[in-house]
Amino acid sequence: MVAAVEVQSLTRSFSGKEDIIALNNVDLRVEEGELFGLLGPNGAGKTTLIKILCTLLLPSSGTARVLGYDVDREAHLIRPRINMVSGGEISGYGLLTVRENLWMFSQFYGVPGKVAKERIDELLNIFDLADKADAKLRTISTGQRQKMNVIRGFVTNPDLIFLDEPTLGLDVTSSRTIRDYVRRWIGERDGRTILLTTHYMREAEELCDRVAIIDRGKVLACDTPSNLKRSVDDSSSFLIETTPFDVSPLHALRDVRGMSVEACDGYQILRVGLEDESVISDIISQIITCGAKVIGLNKTETTLEDVFIQMVGRGLE
Numbered sequence: 001m002v003a004a005v006e007v008q009s010l011t012r013s014f015s016g017k018e019d020i021i022a023l024n025n026v027d028l029r030v031e032e033g034e035l036f037g038l039l040g041p042n043g044a045g046k047t048t049l050i051k052i053l054c055t056l057l058l059p060s061s062g063t064a065r066v067l068g069y070d071v072d073r074e075a076h077l078i079r080p081r082i083n084m085v086s087g088g089e090i091s092g093y094g095l096l097t098v099r100e101n102l103w104m105f106s107q108f109y110g111v112p113g114k115v116a117k118e119r120i121d122e123l124l125n126i127f128d129l130a131d132k133a134d135a136k137l138r139t140i141s142t143g144q145r146q147k148m149n150v151i152r153g154f155v156t157n158p159d160l161i162f163l164d165e166p167t168l169g170l171d172v173t174s175s176r177t178i179r180d181y182v183r184r185w186i187g188e189r190d191g192r193t194i195l196l197t198t199h200y201m202r203e204a205e206e207l208c209d210r211v212a213i214i215d216r217g218k219v220l221a222c223d224t225p226s227n228l229k230r231s232v233d234d235s236s237s238f239l240i241e242t243t244p245f246d247v248s249p250l251h252a253l254r255d256v257r258g259m260s261v262e263a264c265d266g267y268q269i270l271r272v273g274l275e276d277e278s279v280i281s282d283i284i285s286q287i288i289t290c291g292a293k294v295i296g297l298n299k300t301e302t303t304l305e306d307v308f309i310q311m312v313g314r315g316l317e
């Protein structure tokens with residue numbers, strides 16, 4: 001069977017004062033019908049990969065095929081069958097209404113008028129935007145605008161859709177609406193494929209059939225979320241809540257496999273992976289030596305973040 005996406009030895013560099021290797025010898029295969037996730041921190045190379053697959057950027061070397069076609073030589077066969085939504089980007093024309101924008105994008109793809117109209121109405125309802133249909137795009141909120149952006153991607157009924165951080169910076173409700181629709185869309189008809197990028201590990205975990213963990217231009221692992229999590233020794237991941245302090249001395253401890261720090265108001269949460277769970281007492285002593293207080297301590301249920309920490313020694317954010 002033809003893969004939805006097949007990437008071999010793909011490298012992309014950007015030249016400048018210092019050359020940047022955004023993608024470094026990447027191999028990846030996404031099957032038709034999959035909801036596939038690329039999970040990695042900012043700068044990992046996710047958007048670069050999506051742009052190459054959408055035929056917006058050429059590889060420096062290696063090959064990429066989408067729906068069986070080469071992104072370089074056969075871009076014209078790929079474009080009508082795909083679409084792309086980028087969460088970080090503003091799209092559409094502020095002076096047109098939401099409905100006019102969606103109509104315009106549907107016509108770029110040649111969706112027949114009646115079908116386009118029905119789809120637009122249906123999607124506006126699903127995304128809770130029907131009451132904004134006739135509002136000018138520039139007058140609606142960021143979250144509403146992003147939902148319009150997502151609708152724009154689905155309205156052309158692509159075989160393969162690329163969602164680049166579709167919920168970036170959105171409130172919980174809008175994010176949920178988008179995730180629910182993504183799940184529903186892929187289940188609705190056989191043969192639809194989604195390639196989604198995110199740096200929210202929960203999103204990848206919750207949505208994706210398979211996830212590729214990507215960092216600094218390299219794919220470090222690729223499997224189902226449960227297999228990835230199984231690869232981590234879950235007896236040794238802890239969440240430690242402390243008063244704020246400089247955590248750098250902890251990195252130096254021999255048995256700390258990896259650590260991430262999240263600041264909340266007035267305190268911080270450390271997620272630590274240890275070589276051996278008995279080391280936890282040393283960690284606690286060290287925190288106290290640093291002048292901080294331990295407010296809470298929990299063994300964690302393994303998440304994809306633990307997988308990431310184990311692989312690269314730091315967190316995703």
Ligand SMILES: Nc1ncnc2c1ncn2[C@@H]1O[C@H](COP(=O)(O)OP(=O)(O)O)[C@@H](O)[C@H]1O
Binds near residue numbers: 020022041
């Ligand atoms: N047009 C560009 N010119 C120069 N460097 C770029 C360009 N696009 C991306 N990069 C660099 O390539 C790396 C990967 O970026 P990107 O693919 O946007 O990562 P991600 O989407 O995972 O955050 C980063 O170091 C980024 O600064």
Ligand SMILES: [Mg+2]
Binds near residue numbers: 046047048164165
């Ligand atoms: Mg990006």
